Amino acid sequence: MAAATSAAWAQRLAGVRGLLLDVSGVLYDGGEGGGAPIPGSVEAVARIKQSGLKLRFCTNESQKSRDKFVGLLQRLGFDILVNEVTSPAPAACRILKERGLRPYLLVHDDLRSEFDGMDTSNPNCIIIADAAEGFSYQNLNKAFQVLINLENPVLISLGKGRYYKESDGLMLDVGPYMKALEYACDVQAEVVGKPAPEFFQAALKEMGLEAHETIMIGDDIVNDVGGAQRCGMRAMQVRTGKFRPSDEHHPEVKADGYVNDLAQAVDLILQYAGK
């Protein structure tokens, strides 16, 4: 992107009172030993909190429970609490309860505790999440066998991301495996998480702000930026995480701003948002 002028940023950021932050690829990159913070992001989160702007973490993280995930981020130095995080597993649990669904869980072992107390006997739906190494042929096939034998097949996917970035390269996310089961059983998954509007709206409600007062910052041009914009929010893309240069020329989604990293985003917001 050609560098925007001060006037342009002032216009783009006027009236912003709160931030929704994606986590993976914005705060840190996962990888061996838990991953590493993206330079400047620990300080950027601290500066938002000191500024008086509202803040909520809005993540599709579905490989770990919120407890484990937040514990990891705290060890990496971030000022973050479990009750500041909007993530798909609790939203999925609400749906299961409302509709009397008993899930078969194709999820990572580190996520299972989010479903404690759910009836998983005689399953009548599949929950699929980022199982990573848990996506063995055997495990995917078991979920397929359950799904194809349901009279009314229900497939709930925690996000539909294509891939994410870890320190040793791009890694397949839940989306491709969701597509595999959709094709195998000729069903359409219900997505819980970004970019579903209900998910962004829940995060806004938890933060206590309206869409037009809020800016989303993420590394995913479609699920973070496009999803937030469709809900009436502004959205910036960072050039960290899974960002690819072609994202700045995406055929369908144009961010309200492209920045090098979260630190630069926070610089601009603190300078121009006008609290």
Added chain:
Amino acid sequence: MAAATSAAWAQRLAGVRGLLLDVSGVLYDGGEGGGAPIPGSVEAVARIKQSGLKLRFCTNESQKSRDKFVGLLQRLGFDILVNEVTSPAPAACRILKERGLRPYLLVHDDLRSEFDGMDTSNPNCIIIADAAEGFSYQNLNKAFQVLINLENPVLISLGKGRYYKESDGLMLDVGPYMKALEYACDVQAEVVGKPAPEFFQAALKEMGLEAHETIMIGDDIVNDVGGAQRCGMRAMQVRTGKFRPSDEHHPEVKADGYVNDLAQAVDLILQYAGK
């Protein structure tokens, strides 16, 4: 299906001079120890050969090389030779040579020998086949990383079947994994095998018959029956293998006949085809 009358079968089968037989789910069901013949199929193949009708095996088998696959079928009692089989791997090799493609192979170890002599250094395309247990997260992710980094991504899939039947249940075929890579990298796979018209036409040419003289017998309503009919052949579906009762009310494909198994198909053909 309501039982068809003799006159109906005579009309449907008039002028048939050759058969294309699908293998898995028609001749045998795979499974532990190699699987087991479907009752009556060994004898049915022998009767076709004695009859003077032409015969060719037209399979999307991509888990084993033709040598291994035919060896297995011979051990199960079938009268079958390697040069009677049309399968996707040799067709894929012709494409690789014609287009100067160097494949990364996401295939079962038992298929690799089909690609002996192909240059697999510095790959510029992916070949995906029924890798079964080889579809680990790590293996699919490696193929994804190669594909997403290609300037002109080429994904060649040996078939696109959803699933097949083994003795202990339905098993995911290559199609769902092809869809996963398509979605992850936003590409469209090229399918080599049924239902691609080129593949059926190659089988017809190898058999030396015209489409209107040939009938396909398979357990897959879309890839066997629909694919063959689009090439001008007739096609029967057997109620073995992956057949499901809903196939007889498929919204898009109607077979020229539904029969209990290959034995019944051969009974009818020998009675009504009129050599």
